[in-house]
Amino acid sequence: MEPEPDVAIIGGGPAGLAAANRAAELGLDVNLFEKQYEIGSPVKTSGGSYISDMRKFKIPSKYYNPIRKGIFGTLNNHVEFNYRTDTLCILDTRSVYQYLALRAAEKGCNVHIGTNVREILLDKNKAVVGVKANKANKEIRLASKIVIDCSGFASISARKLGLLLAKNARFGSGVEYEAYVEKIDKRTIMLFVGTDIAPTGYVWVFPLSDNKARIGIGVTRPDSKVSPLLLLDKLISDRPGIFGDMGKISPVELHSGVIPIEPAPSRVTMDGLIIVGDAAGQANPIVGEGIRPAIKFGNLAAEVSSYAIEKGDVGIRSLQRYEKEAKRAANYNSIALKLQRRMAGYSDKDWQRAIAILKNLSEKDFLNLLRADFSKSNMFRMFTKVPSLLLKWDRLQA
Numbered sequence: 309m310e311p312e313p314d315v316a317i318i319g320g321g322p323a324g325l326a327a328a329n330r331a332a333e334l335g336l337d338v339n340l341f342e343k344q345y346e347i348g349s350p351v352k353t354s355g356g357s358y359i360s361d362m363r364k365f366k367i368p369s370k371y372y373n374p375i376r377k378g379i380f381g382t383l384n385n386h387v388e389f390n391y392r393t394d395t396l397c398i399l400d401t402r403s404v405y406q407y408l409a410l411r412a413a414e415k416g417c418n419v420h421i422g423t424n425v426r427e428i429l430l431d432k433n434k435a436v437v438g439v440k441a442n443k444a445n446k447e448i449r450l451a452s453k454i455v456i457d458c459s460g461f462a463s464i465s466a467r468k469l470g471l472l473l474a475k476n477a478r479f480g481s482g483v484e485y486e487a488y489v490e491k492i493d494k495r496t497i498m499l500f501v502g503t504d505i506a507p508t509g510y511v512w513v514f515p516l517s518d519n520k521a522r523i524g525i526g527v528t529r530p531d532s533k534v535s536p537l538l539l540l541d542k543l544i545s546d547r548p549g550i551f552g553d554m555g556k557i558s559p560v561e562l563h564s565g566v567i568p569i570e571p572a573p574s575r576v577t578m579d580g581l582i583i584v585g586d587a588a589g590q591a592n593p594i595v596g597e598g599i600r601p602a603i604k605f606g607n608l609a610a611e612v613s614s615y616a617i618e619k620g621d622v623g624i625r626s627l628q629r630y631e632k633e634a635k636r637a638a639n640y641n642s643i644a645l646k647l648q649r650r651m652a653g654y655s656d657k658d659w660q661r662a663i664a665i666l667k668n669l670s671e672k673d674f675l676n677l678l679r680a681d682f683s684k685s686n687m688f689r690m691f692t693k694v695p696s697l698l699l700k701w702d703r704l705q706a
């Protein structure tokens with residue numbers, strides 16, 4: 309009889325690829341299923357992230373554009389944050405994901421592209437024991453000791469097992485052009501808010517290299533019903549504010565995607581199952597930043613799987629470390645979720661007040677806000693600079 313493979317991973321986004329790499333590195337027998345025909349394509353993300361994290365994850369620097377300056381505000385009032393060193397980065401996500409897939413394959417992972425996982429297989433005790441997938445018209449059944457669900461917004465296991473708390477009632481919907489841009493500083497990212505350009509969301513300009521940038525708009529559903537693509541086209545044809553100084557803008561690719569902005573599922577582990585990344589609601593909802601948590605928790609899922617498999621018990625108790633860490637992150641995210649909900653309803657006057665507050669904060673404070681890092685020491689530093697924030701913070705936590 310064939311030995312049972314160790315791990316089946318659903319989804320070849322950053323969560324699944326990180327899990328596959330780490331699991332293969334730990335000597336596990338890994339199968340990864342991706343329904344698209346190409347890893348990293350179509351692009352569904354803008355790739356904004358942080359250099360320190362990418363270094364920690366061993367992503368080669370040739371796959372990202374380093375950023376030193378951030379601009380945040382409305383079209384007529386903004387604040388600038390200048391960093392002494394390259395701090396943020398814009399990932400060439402297609403290359404990063406392909407790189408991770410190639411490294412995983414090199415370490416022994418079987419990558420199955422064009423393979424759609426249709427079902428999570430359960431035994432009579434409702435423990436997860438494998439997956440059923442389709443490639444073309446052929447059905448594949450794969451038993452595995454652990455299934456790691458990294459299926460993104462689709463979140464197939466959480467949906468099937470009834471773990472979603474909110475059935476994705478609220479989500480971010482974004483579109484962006486990757487474009488030739490005649491005049492752009494490749495070391496500066498820009499984020500703009502305001503009911504005129506991005507009601508309930510924001511506009512981003514993320515440079516990838518000289519004369520190449522991703523310009524996009526995200527809105528929150530169902531708070532807003534407007535089409536982000538129509539807003540984006542209007543922005544590029546009207547060229548309000550700073551967009552008027554960019555010279556020719558000529559799109560070469562259109563990307564779109566959705567991201568959950570709801571509380572995490574009630575559990576992210578079950579007997580034989582770990583849920584990771586967007587499928588587990590792990591993205592930071594303030595700016596919809598999910599690549600960093602997806603990789604972090606993908607790595608952790610692999611380590612916890614390796615521990616459980618070695619122990620010979622893949623039950624929920626052996627997966628506790630993952631559940632605990634994910635809960636801690638979800639608690640942080642729950643504050644960010646409340647903040648996101650408030651910001652989605654901001655009027656232009658509210659934004660002017662928020663920008664006035666941001667003008668009192670340091671580069672580091674702004675970074676911590678972007679990362680939704682609400683640790684006590686960070687918050688204390690901010691309250692001493694802007695005491696009125698304390699009241700807002702208390703209201704947010706109520």
Ligand SMILES: Cc1cc2nc3c(=O)[nH]c(=O)nc-3n(C[C@H](O)[C@H](O)[C@H](O)COP(=O)(O)OP(=O)(O)OC[C@H]3O[C@@H](n4cnc5c(N)ncnc54)[C@H](O)[C@@H]3O)c2cc1C
Pocket residue numbers: 318319320321322323324341342343344352353354355356357423424425426458459460461462464480481482483484526564565566567584585586587591596597598599600602
């Ligand atoms: C417009 C937009 C812009 C964004 N910008 C940023 C940003 O700048 N920075 C940032 O950090 N994050 C950003 N995000 C969020 C980020 O893209 C996600 O949080 C991140 O991709 C989550 O990774 P994941 O691996 O969990 O899911 P995904 O990246 O969604 O990957 C899931 C994978 O699973 C596959 N899949 C799904 N169902 C099945 C199935 N049944 N069988 C097989 N395969 C399946 C999908 O095809 C996909 O490849 C953005 C999101 C959007 C929508």
